[in-house]
Amino acid sequence: MKTSKQLAMLLAAVATTACNTDLKIADLNAPDAARAVSNAGDVQTLIGGGIRLWYIDSNNVDPGMAMSVMADELTSSYGNFGMRFNSNEPRIAYNNSSSAGDGAVANDPWRFNYAILGQADDGLKALARGVKIMDGSTDVSDEYEAIGRFLQGATLSNIALIFDKGFIVDENSPIPAPATFSPYKDVATAALAKLDQAIALSAGKTWQIPDTYFTAINMTAANFNQLLNTMAAQLLAYTPRMQSETDAVDWARVRAYAVKGIDHDFAPIGDYNNWWTDWATYANTPSWTRVDMRVIHEMDPNSPVEFPSCATPPRATSADARLASDFAFQSSIPFSSARGCYHFSSWAYARELPYGYDSDAATQQIGPYPMIRKAENDLLIAEADVRLGSNLAEAATLINNTRVGRGNLTPVSAGAGAPALLAAIQYEQSIELFATGPGLAYYNRRRMNGLQPQTPLHLPVPAKELQTDGLPVYTFGGPNNPDH
């Protein structure tokens, strides 16, 4: 019976030692929310990490690709990223349905921007509660407040530029905030106020945003201040949905921001893993996207705006040296004629080709990619000069920087007059700034009544949000809906 006894003891021992009855278990995979907003290091990561999320999400394929094809900048017949249907000719309505294949076009910018905004609000709330962020023994809380304001301004700017309306929320809003929409102009005003706060907080400061948060691009307070000024100028200039609104813009204010804007390209350095611009990667991938023939037509007016009867037109030629340097002729078309030959183009964008997916994987999404070229800021100054009628000579100089400097075209001069200068500005915006800022071509054509008829002038609030709020779903574009 010794065996039984021993076994009984063993069983009892196993049972007592093996049963851990504590039911309180921590989730070790993610930071606890209460801790993340009370611990200075986590608040720092919360705010600082928001910069990368802003960069990646702003440069996302949604709505970057859809806006590009709606502007006839890039073209593609592929169904991905809303490219096929939002480039349909004649235009059809944006399919605003929570089950739509193209649902991410509106849904992604909506949820990403508000998620980053909410994160910035949490960080700013923590700072307001007295959490101090230290760099060694130096209190750098101001720096992080500036970043938080930048994130608020940048995300609200995106909402104002992309959607017809949005919620204006910040760190002082109740949670949940009331579901009250504000029209895009009011969202833009709120965004500008946040950018102004960030501008004030960074002016004259000597700190530098750590490389971990702003990739290795030497983001000193001074550089940051320039970037914020450029973004403020962009917001004012690009918010208009039509010519009349463009005419009504406070161009003096645009100029005031832009002259304090960037003096070199804002070009975060891609490393494939953490920093990359996805929309620009596809823009530089000829097997996925091509340059719309309308852009080629701008450089060579003899070249048609689309393939006549699906037949390849004669190869374009241009006095603009950039046709050869920035664009590459392609002998084959990857698209199906059954989806409409208006998608066809023999030209690919090649200025940053190694960044694209067709290149060797070792260079894909590696290295700097300009999100805002210095030329973009200069052209905003030039446009303000022309529209204010104040300094046409400065405008001509700024235009010629790239028109002559890169395009080797005949220079424009103040004497050409405002309309010619504006046309030259638009040409530079189209060619020189091709595939830089996501949505840039769309905003620039939109504000000049330059989009094809029945193209949505902005996206509707995504169906998913409307359904969550219990509101009716609506959309824009196509024959049966308004365009704005």
Add this chain to the structure above:
Amino acid sequence: MRTPLAYRLIALTASLFALATAAPVAQAQEGATVTGKVTNAQGQPIAGASIIITSLNAGTATTVEGTYTFRVSNRNITGRAVSLTARRIGFSPVTKQITLVSGSQTVDFTLVQDVTRLNEIVTTGVAGATSLKNTTISITKVSEDQIKNVPASDPIAALAGKVPGAIVMSTNGAPGQTASIQLRGATNLGLGNNSPLVVIDGVISTNGMEGISASDIVSMEILKGAASANTYGSQAANGVIAITTNRGKSLAEGKLAITGRTELGTSSVGHFIPLMEHHPYVLAPDGSILVNAGGNRVIKPDHYADNPFPSTGDNQFRNQLQTWLPNRSYESDYISMGYRQDKTNFFSSFSRDVDPGVLPIVQGYRRQNVRLNVDQTVTAKFDLSASLLYGHATDDGSQTGTGVFFALLQSPPDLNLERPNGPNDPVRYNPDMPKSFATNDRGNPLYGLANTATVNENQRLLGSFTARFRPTTWLSVDGSYGADHANNYSTSLQNRGYLNDSGTPGPGSLSASTDKDFSTNIQLNTTATHDFWNLASTTRLTYLAEQDDYEAFNTSGRKFNVGGVPTFNAMDPTTLQSGSSKQTIRANDFYITQGFNYQDRYLAQIVGRRDGSSLFGTAARWKNFFGLSGAWRVTQDFDIPGFQELKLRYAVGTAGLRPSFSNQYETYSVSNGTISKSTVGNPDLQPAVQRETEGGINATFLNRFDAEIVSSERRTTGAFLPVPLSVALTGGYSSQVQNAATIAGRTLEGSLNTRVIQGTDLNYNFTLTASRTRQHIDQLGAPPFQVGSGSQGQAIFYYRQGEDMGVIYGTRFDTQVSQLLDNPANAGVSLDSLKKVYSVNDLGYVVKTASIGLPSETPVKYVDKTGNSTVKIMEGQPDFVWGFANTIHYKGFTLYGLIDGSKGGQIYNFSKQWMFQDLRSGDIDQSGRPQGSKHAYDLYTNGFYNALDADSYFVENGTYAKLRELSLSYDLGTRFISQIGLGNTIRGAKISLIGRNLHTWTKYSGMDPEAASNGDPNLRLDGFRYPTFRQVAGQIQLDF
């Protein structure tokens, strides 16, 4: 904090052991010997019958000759009568009262074949082992004899068509993938799963059926919902499947029993779908497709896809599916060995499966399982059992199915995928396919299969150790420890030079991920039986402690600095990325099961259970569950002519579902070292609770039929729901998991077993099962939302309060002109004036009459009276599902066939919708249509394709019947074996021809109507699913 009750139970167990072991036990040298023979009605010996005196736990099993002998020790010779029972599956048990006396006595038994299964014993969900006749709840028992004719690849697949109330579907037909089962409908809306709790030899299996072979199974007991499964508390709202594996207990004493079986066969696709064999392009004079100066194909003005692809040459038409989904051979081997001697018995087996499926190039799925089950009687009061399973499975990419099918179903028909750029293409399976042929191609599916070294490896170690102790005849205590260890490892290697879709050599990539899950459960049971006059009471008290630890790690790199060295060490360190996660789950459960049996007439069971789980939110850590059931065996009280047995029963109970690990935690998410917000935690989260009532009738009548009818009603309240939140208004959170839905289900299920012919040489019996389940969303604490449909799918299944489960909302195309009247845009327009513009085309859709046959022909979308164009287009729930299993024995021959199917309900053919995109589906082919009734491809690729939004064109009738299992076997018989001189070595031999999924009768146009996504039979969507394939095999089995 430790729970005092747990301590008390442990202390009780320990002291009972101590008590028993302290008592002096006389070591009897003599005793009573019971001997005898067990035969069938024809006087033939019955081997392997168990002979047992239950009250003394003494007994044995019969030899091949049907004889038995066992001894009872002196101290048990009390002069009182004891019950001696002989029992064998397939026969009615016989009990005889004997009085034990010193010396030998002979008791012979004659067992009669059992018409019904009612005498079988069940142990799941009841207080103690109970005959099916005396159960008060629904328990379906599937025994070895129902699954051995056509051994299934996994235990769930073996249940198809055999369990009323169950829907079994291979939602992914790839080899090694376990089938999905849903018992009496869903309990959730896209969050959590509908899989029953799996218990293997008493151990809760945390990792489901992964890697478990069906070969060792003796029986499976299935509890379908809360009315029966309440003893399993917060894990059991989806039901319970309890598996019992083979043991050595019933083997003949002292004789080694060895069985070897091998199956060799061929796998093939059962049904190929029609593809485009014609195109809409202008032909060159030589019959090839004309290509213009720009290198582009020129579309015919009429847009009719009716020109043939070339029939010869490199660009001849190929049916890519038939070309690249070849017949492949598979193999399955099994050997088992068992032995019983005195107090020790063991059973051991090894099985090996090699199954490449129907994809080319890859080796496929391979699995080896080793099992060892041992039982040891230590003393008359104390015995031990151990069970151990080791499973090892590998796969080299055959399970990457969906992606491959996605590309293959859309491959251009006029390319040789092996050399797409012509016979001299330097790259085999070149991913860079000629653009003019392969416009919008989905890539060359074969390049990745051939050039990606994939290893998916799963290891499973499942073991349990049980000690049973019976200090007195009325009390037994048992304790068990069970452990389930699963280890998965996956790696994928693309060497330096791996080509991208443009044919550019890349720097290669390597990824590896591994996860391990180790779960243990410790269970202590105390069972007391007592007779109060004529009322027998069984009380079972249980404590169960569960712990589950999970850890995962993955790393990947995308550039090799050194070629030919497939390690991370050879990679550019700046391209490496890693991630990891870990979690622990704990639960403590207490329950009491009380059974009453009044003279086998009136039966009742009461269950109370209290569960504490770390998965419940901090505000609701403990939850109670209950069960109450009763039955009346009417025929024990009244003689009803023609009825041998009639039982009425009723049960009510609750069971739950546990939330997922992360649902309760208020956290930010962290990725790449950056913190961000996503889901807001819910500390108030409770288990979802299902309350089910069921009423049932069991009847045996005319000595031939055994029928069961059960009606069940259930409501799962507090079902988990990712309630969408406004990211904008909540500061960045997009959803929160809440107990926010109520799902109701009503099931009527029935089964009928009968022996149609019972003769000496000829026997025929069949089992018919059928069930009808209606599922409904009673309450939804969120706006309507859609859930996904798996790979390449959009979220199209629609959940809305008041709606049935499995519905799709989308575009409905008008099929009658009068439907246009509903559209507010047509207000004031008369039907006659609409008919002047619109008519129904020969495909049955309303189009503009003037556009028929033109590229502008497009179907009109239905708009309802409120201006809404998103309407219900599909209902997935079948009217009923059924199974029909037949067995015919004629002398040594056995013919077995199982047909099962589904009547009604619809399927969404999402694969076809995608195939419209690039003119691949045979629907678009106009070659067979008379000239006047052809349609331009635009009608399909723009109109019906509908930008991949759900529409009514792709909703199809989901009715089908499948010849799922068929076998013809011949038992060579002992006489024949003796005649050929092998009688001393071989006990038995059987040869069989076996078929699986041989034929499907259906109007569904896709590859297989047994289609569902996300493993949920309610989501009847066919999206590039790996089809369930046909297998034809020969099998030979030898018993030594």
